[in-house]
Amino acid sequence: MTGVAKIPVIDISNDNQDQARVAKELVEAAIEHGFIYIKNTGKDIPVEDVDAAFELARKLFKETPVEEKQACTIQKNNRGWSAMHYETLDPKNQRVGDFKEAFNFGEPSQQGHLQQPIPPTIRSAEPFISRFHTLCHHLSLRLNTLLGQGLFVSPPDFFTSAHLRENGASGTILRLLYYPAPSSIAAEEKGDGDVRAGAHSDYGSMTLLFRLKGQAGLEIQTREGNWVPVPVCPPGTETDPAPPILVNIGDLLSYWTNGLLRSTVHRVVFPSAAGSTVEGETGGEERYSIAYFCHPVGTMKLEPVPSERVRAFGEEQNGKGVINGERKMLTADEHLNMRLQASYLKLYEDEKKD
Template sequence: MAEIDGNPLKIVDITSVDKSTAEELYDAATSQGFLFVEGHEFSQEEIDTVFQLSKEFFELPHSYKSKYPIGSMNHGYADFGGENLDPKGQKKGDPKEALNICLLNFLTGLSSQEIPDWFTEDPKRLAIITTTVKKFYALSMKILKLLAIGLKIEDSNEIKGEDWFSSRYEATKVSGSTFRFLHYPGQKSLNPEAVIRAGAHTDYGSVTLLFQQENQEGLEIYSPVSKQWVAVPFVAANTEKFPGMGPPIVVNIGDLLSYWTAGLLKSTIHRVKFPAKVQATGQDRYSIVFFSHPNDEALLEAVPSEVVRSIKGRGANKDTVAITAKEHLDSRLAATYGWKK
């Protein structure tokens, strides 16, 4: 496990799926809820390509993007101010735009829903989407297996403990997993008084994977350790150890994984707030995100682990009737977008 000056998060090399790596990942997930992982198999070239694709999409006319509005399935284009991640703390929606691609088949990397034809009319653009989606899914499954090992999930007659999570993330079944492009316009170009670009929130799913770019910082976490807001910097790739590979990817635990583990794994509050140097330059911020969710019908029941079982009255341990992953997601989306449940 590596740490870098000025970086509050641990960096874990996940090249190997073994007990030692699992313990490092588990330690970060139970203390901070956020970490960096390296050894993720995304090349620098792949990351640059998907960021360029995102930038080109957001540069398209607003009249075109708005033809694909986000709907109740969380799929489509979210316009400026259309999303409020902190409805209790903010009156206005967040000054950002996004494209969500949901209802994904992770064997093909394709959505069952319509996506902007700007992607589908060009095989190269579509291939960038499908390849990235499949790699994000594979990476999320690797992280979940390591967490299962760290939690010491018990074997059953049906399944090994290390596969407990992955059995609830079948590649072809419907889930709330979302591949997302995000664009935060520079502070000088849109709502200059709005320092907060994405309101304080926790993520709804199990694991979130995030790529950010150098000189486009802004992510902050409310540290469970220091009880203060701390900035998450850009961390450059370790090219000596991983030639050609991109920078470490930010990983954070979401509400479902925290609930499943009775709060043992931390779903940490975070936000996007442009730092002073970005405010001064007016630099736009782009990020590429994958939100991993279990299959819709997966029950949010307590993880069969002694360390989870020992926590009383929290998360799945306190409820007598388990809800499904879809029921949880529908409730959170209704609050975010102002939809009626």
């Protein structure tokens, strides 16, 4: 593995800039990399709210009794707590499940209530979680609008409309993640080749990822099949108020565009002397991240959108728009359920025993 990922940094905060140019930049980055850095100026999501979300994650994973988290164990609606090794993102290649904990918060109700069990230790944070969820939702709508414009989709608001809460329920999730320090893991528990989070593409339309400065681990797979690290702060953003928000294209936008927009495979690894590193980052400590998995209304069909560029790309691929080698006509919910069953083996195996 050599070098680092060369992902473009795009600023969408200035409403007076040429929106057509910004839309084109977003589309080209989504085609080439499947990942895009969005400068976090605080306009869409205040920096203090990002800081508060990470403080909440620390309280959840470090101060909340395990009994409280177990009472909120993740269910088939993809909401709740998953313990260490409970999720296996790459079941074909992983010896054990992911070395991480996670807590998934589904979309809040119209009244701002979370529609799932919440550990008492963090229950007072429910209004904040709901607000942060909504801030991420609004940013994802802006990005979907720009992608639709950049692809000249007809109608241009197709992606946006597909994600409006008032149009139906979705699988959208706000996820807090915790990866323990490698030194805290027993030697007999971790083997060679184990990873913190297995190689995968994301299940929804797009993901907004928030990370902390100095915490390494995320890698993406290039078109050539190589793994390269993704810096938390790419060149030019080191002095920004907060690291840029890392946006990646998920399976559904790839389906909708005949595979033109790239749903890139990525993973989180342990530090390794053999792997390249990013200056100023380390994988030797505990790691936190926050992911907002944007999903469309669950009944939306994953058929190619009306766009000349999407149509032409499909023809270039001999009519085989693909995501990681295959193309099936599904709804958004059907695709999500298929991926969840593969990742949460124990949850679905236990059902079969009942």
